[in-house]
Amino acid sequence: MTRGETPDPRHAYVEREAAHRVARDRSGWESRRLSTARVVTFLAAAGAWVLSDVLTGTPGGIAFGVALGLLIVFFALVSVHARVRRRRRVHEARRSLAEEGLLRLDRDWEGLDAILPEAERIREEVPADHPYAVDLDVCGRTSVVRLLGPVTSTRGRRVLRDWLLSPPRVEEARARREAAEELAPLLDLRMEVTVHGRLDAAPGPGGIERFLGWAAAGRDGVGTGLRWAAWVLPLSTLVLLLSTMNWGIPPFWVVPALAQLVLARRVGRRAASDFSAVALGSPALRAYVPQLRLLEGREWDAAALRRIGERLGAGDGAAHLALRRLSRLADMVESRRNMFYAVLAVALLADLHLAIRLDAWRGSWGARAVDWLDALGEWEALAALASPAHDHPEWTFPxxxxxxxxxxxxxxxxxxxxxxxxxxxxxxxxxxxxxxxxxxxxxxxxxxxxxxxxxxxxxxxxxxxxxxxxxxxxxxxxxxxxxxxxxxxxxxxxxxxxxxxxxxxxxxxxxxxxxxxxxxxxxxxxxxxxxxxxxxxxxxxxxxxxxxxxxxxxxxxxxxxxxxxxxxxxxxxxxxxxxxxxxxxxxxxxxxxxxxxxxxxxxxxxxxxxxxxxxxxxxxxxxx
The missing domain is CATH 3.40.50.300 (P-loop containing nucleotide triphosphate hydrolases)
Structure with missing residues (x-):
């Protein structure tokens, strides 16, 4: 029951480590050039602005136009630079994963521990009276868990740990074996899912669990009156304010403005817990979206992998699309820290609009969010089982x-x-x-x-x-x-x-x-x-x-x-x-x-x- 001929795993890791090291260094060189270009462009824009003021006494003329053009170029360079820096991080993460593969092949546990991300160096706690975990080195620095390969999510690590620490169920073991055999040759896919799991710092277990608790709680049901108020009050204030400024009518705009102020404060206090839960889950969402996108829509032979694919959905109901929408809302929640947001919170009732959209998302997708992340964790655990199957073609499935x-x-x-x-x-x-x-x-x-x-x-x-x-x-x-x-x-x-x-x-x-x-x-x-x-x-x-x-x-x-x-x-x-x-x-x-x-x-x-x-x-x- 040994497996057929497979490519040399060491060569696969060496080849990828070298390729991504070169790509990382090239991206680093591009990043340094762009950094220099940003500084030069900004200084040139500032110089053109000063020159226009000296020549004309007021902003204007050719020099002013040049300054504006250079500022546009500067902001374009900022955007390009951000993409190049992220590309460098991606190549470094891929290179590091290939190096980890080589360290696992050599059983260099100390070297592996030194380069693992901090979240994955956490020692898994097992009960002191567990019947074999300590004696057989299931968890720890030199352990079966470390041998099996990288798992970035807390839920994935928990699933893998449970499989190793629980009595075997033959049918489940056979199903997981089938999935591991299918995933073993898909080294690039397994690495890419891990890379995206590491690129964005995931929150601690408490953060993601609080977010999932919020998602599963069900819709609050924002009342129809509040939904109308979210649009009518700001519009009324604006119309009445313009009427006062242009036609001198009494300042009736103060009434809806005061109502907005009171409503904004009440909504801010009431939704604070929801906003906090979404903010805590925001880093994980940035990692989960590309991970799920890589897994959705694939045709799998193994029954366990097919079930995961069905849970993640496809088309408009795909998990990554729903989480991407929520990730954008989470970015808006993060923007509440901006000092200008307080003005928008009152003037446009921004918190109320945000609370309505979050509640709508939770009503549509919240109940499925826990299952999506459980499915992703299970896929990561299956990929970890596939790691030694790829790394040791001389081993066998029992x-x-x-x-x-x-x-x-x-x-x-x-x-x-x-x-x-x-x-x-x-x-x-x-x-x-x-x-x-x-x-x-x-x-x-x-x-x-x-x-x-x-x-x-x-x-x-x-x-x-x-x-x-x-x-x-x-x-x-x-x-x-x-x-x-x-x-x-x-x-x-x-x-x-x-x-x-x-x-x-x-x-x-x-x-x-x-x-x-x-x-x-x-x-x-x-x-x-x-x-x-x-x-x-x-x-x-x-x-x-x-x-x-x-x-x-x-x-x-x-x-x-x-x-x-x-x-x-x-x-x-x-x-x-x-x-x-x-x-x-x-x-x-x-x-x-x-x-x-x-x-x-x-x-x-x-x-x-x-x-x-x-x-x-x-x-x-x-x-x-």
Whole structure:
């Protein structure tokens, strides 16, 4: 089930990074020239204006005409300069995305973190008691989320996070896999959607949520009287004022003018909350409009992508057109900060006209706005799943098995967060129920990494992404891990107690499988090492026996080579091990590891060798 031949992803990123770097530099050069031209044109216009005043004493004549012409040229240059500067920002955003792609390929997490936009560097918070998020590096700087590619919207990041942190649903995973396969070769489209999401600074989650709350609230229903007043009062004031100025009639214009003043103040106070909500959403609207325009009207094969297209609409009902209208109204809301706006707010009842138009927009489109942005967030999350499919054509999409005994079977299984040059693939089989994978080996040989590789790939499969393997088949499983357990001084919990609480969660989850939930995939790394060896062995055997009887499947890593010596566990264990090679060079000890899985229980240990390797070989040890 590996995919066909695809273009070299590194070449694709290198080519785009170089092309957009050149285009960015060219736009920068144009920008500097235009900046100089603006200064020269403005100074020339000012000089011509002064010259006309010196020659004639009043503005006029040829010099004055030249000054006006130069001012027109100046404002034209301002407009052109703004477009060139934006074009430079676009090329820089595209170049940066290509560089990020190269950093992801190399697993340069520190370099990637340094160039990501601040909004995308936010550490996703996960509950401390989540059954696997911390152990499997789902979120954070070096994480599965970072591997999957850029997601600019808060809603998109939330969707992706939920897919990775929730139990798999096979039909949904298959639908997302189909979408990811279709999006994988569309690198330029995926990059362009991300570019527009980054160009305009999006508000924080509170800002966009407040805007969406306003949009979904429904129409206020501005009364007919106010709608008439919005036009009649300013017109009456103007007509009566002109009558007073031209024909000397009494100043009746004061009456509608005072009514306008009172009405403007009341409308300003009443609509302040609406204006604030729209203003908070304004930056996001500028990003969403071009993003949605790129996605609308496309013909998709994947059902998930077709559903997104249907939600975004087409023609006059297209989401981007409706949001563009609202974006223009949002620009008018922003203009209320101008000191001249206060005059318009009274003279033309500008706030009332704006409130009427916003209310009309909300009545027509507000209920759909939340769904549009949810659809965009879902598309971004699907595009993130497509990123490793493009970047790693040697990876595969997994095969789901909904019948037969539960378990996982994989070939060339590696850890997706390791640099490809250091990632060693192994053949791994977990299951059927009543058996467990027993992983032994010396320190630093790769036991913990194997368990994390297994867990990380299973959650990638559940999300609909490709996995770091040449082949993988699995059944629906709920992942549970016990790896990075820590004590807590604040809560008064020792290391051993923290491990017991984690193991209790795993046992309870395994027992819950009897209620129709998918079986548990347990990954236990050196469990219960917070107590003495004898009691640890007894307790660990008891936990494993219980899990074997629960219908769960899993893997256990240990240094204790006698853990599975009990006859029942020996029959249930599928033992594999890693080993090291010791090199003695000029009296120095050096250990190397090939990270290749071998059958059977480990036959070597290396703790004392490691003491020598770090320079502690001179210690007096028992048994010397």
């Amino acid at each position: 095969e789901w098995r909904t019948s037969g005994p539960p378990g996982v079977e994989a070939r060339a299984l590696g850890h997706p967060l390791l640099p490809p040059a250091r990632c060693v693939g192994n053949e791994v089989t977990v299951g059927p129920p009543g058996t467990f994978l027993l992983v032994t080996g010396s320190n630093m040989s790769g036991k913990s990494t194997l368990l994390r590789a297994l867990g990380a790939n299973v959650i990638l499969a559940g999300a609909g992404a490709p996995v770091c393997a040449s082949y993988m088949a699995l059944s629906p499983l709920r992942v549970r891990t016990c790896m990075r357990v820590e004590d807590s001084l604040a809560q008064g919990v020792s290391l051993f107690m923290a491990e017991l609480l984690r193991v209790k969660q795993i046992v309870e989850a395994a027992d819950a499988g009897e209620d129709g939930a998918p079986p548990v995939l347990y990954l236990l790394d050196e469990i219960l090492h917070g107590t003495n060896t004898a009691e640890r062995r007894v307790a660990a055997r008891g936990v494993i026996r219980h899990l074997l009887g629960s219908g769960s499947v899993g893997a256990v890593s240990t240094h204790d080579l006698t853990l599975a010596d009990a006859p029942d566990l020996e029959r249930a264990a599928h033992a594999v091990h890693f080993r090291e090679t010791v090199h003695e060079t000029d009296g120095a000890t050096r250990l190397t590891f090939d990270y290749t899985l071998r059958p059977g229980v480990a036959t070597t240990r290396n703790a004392l060798r490691l003491l020598e390797a770090v320079g502690l070989g001179g210690l007096e040890l028992d048994g010397d």
